[in-house]
Structure formats: C-alpha cells, structure tokens
Amino acid sequence: MKIETDIELILNEQVRHEFESAYAYLGLCSALNALNFDGFAHWMRKQYREELEHADRLIDYIQSRQGVVQLQDFKVKNFTLKCPCEAFKMAYDLEVSNTKNIHRAYELAVKKHDYPTQVCLQWFITEQVEEEEQCSHYMGLTHRIATDGNLQAMMELDRIAGER
Numbered sequence: 001m002k003i004e005t006d007i008e009l010i011l012n013e014q015v016r017h018e019f020e021s022a023y024a025y026l027g028l029c030s031a032l033n034a035l036n037f038d039g040f041a042h043w044m045r046k047q048y049r050e051e052l053e054h055a056d057r058l059i060d061y062i063q064s065r066q067g068v069v070q071l072q073d074f075k076v077k078n079f080t081l082k083c084p085c086e087a088f089k090m091a092y093d094l095e096v097s098n099t100k101n102i103h104r105a106y107e108l109a110v111k112k113h114d115y116p117t118q119v120c121l122q123w124f125i126t127e128q129v130e131e132e133e134q135c136s137h138y139m140g141l142t143h144r145i146a147t148d149g150n151l152q153a154m155m156e157l158d159r160i161a162g163e164r
C-alpha cells in the first residue's frame with residue numbers, strides 16, 4: 001500500500017533531521033579534534049556514521065512504500081569548544097530533540113493507522129533510548145571531570161571513548 005502524503009512528508013523531514021544530526025556530530029568531531037581529544041573525536045565520528053545509516057534506513061523505507069524522497073536544505077553548524085563537556089551536552093540535547101521528532105512522526109503514523117510506518121519507527125524509538133543514554137553517560141562524566149579540573153581523568157576518558 002502506497003504511503004500517504006503526510007506520512008511521506010514527515011518521514012522526509014526525519015531524513016533531514018538525521019542528516020542534520022550527522023553534520024552536527026561531524027562538527028563536534030572536528031571541534032574535539034582541534035582540542036586534541038582524539039578519542040572523543042573518534043566517538044563523534046562514529047555517531048556521524050550512525051546518523052547517516054539512520055537516514056539511509058528511512059530512505060529505503062520511504063522508497064519501499066512507493067514514496068518519493070525529497071532532499072531538504074538545512075543549516076550547517078560549526079562549533080568551537082573549550083571543553084569536551086560542551087560537546088556531550090550538545091550531543092545530548094540533539095538526541096533529545098531528535099527523539100521528539102521521531103515521537104511526533106510515530107504519533108502521526110498511529111493517527112493514520114499506518115502500521116508499517118509504526119513498525120519502522122519503533123526501531124528508531126528504541127535506538128533513541130540507547131543514544132540518549134550514551135550521550136548522558138559521557139555528558140555526566142565529562143561535566144564532573146571538568147568541574148574537578150582533572151585533566152588526567154579527562155585524558156583517560158578520552159582514551160576509553162577512542163576504543164569505541
């Protein structure tokens with residue numbers, strides 16, 4: 001059954017959100033690299049690739065329902081950071097806002113009785129819980145370490161993040 005126009009539209013918006021997230025993570029990767037925190041930069045780079053996969057997953061889904069993928073513009077942000085804790089705060093806020101977007105799309109799919117789209121979005125709902133948890137973990141630790149002014153601990157955490 002062909003996808004309905006308003007579902008197609010909200011999924012296309014979600015494709016844009018995934019690319020926006022990807023670019024934000026790439027920007028954070030670059031900013032952390034500039035601070036010589038290569039491990040955190042690597043962590044962000046992995047997130048960047050995951051967001052691209054999310055966009056791909058939605059694109060495949062839209063097309064499998066005979067929908068049309070319409071690429072949308074977005075504003076690219078570059079970041080200058082003083083501390084890795086700022087990067088993880090931004091990443092966490094980004095994930096929370098993306099969770100809200102996915103929930104909105106899911107609500108529309110429920111309203112429209114579009115069961116396949118609900119199933120597709122359930123994967124994203126589960127994924128968001130994991131992503132928020134990961135960001136929150138690093139946000140909490142980097143914030144505490146920064147508050148203590150413990151560079152050694154920050155470097156150790158950076159090393160751990162680099163093993164991801």
Ligand SMILES: [Fe+2]
Binds near residue numbers: 098
């Ligand atoms: Fe995503």
Ligand SMILES: [Fe+2]
Binds near residue numbers: 051098
């Ligand atoms: Fe994400």
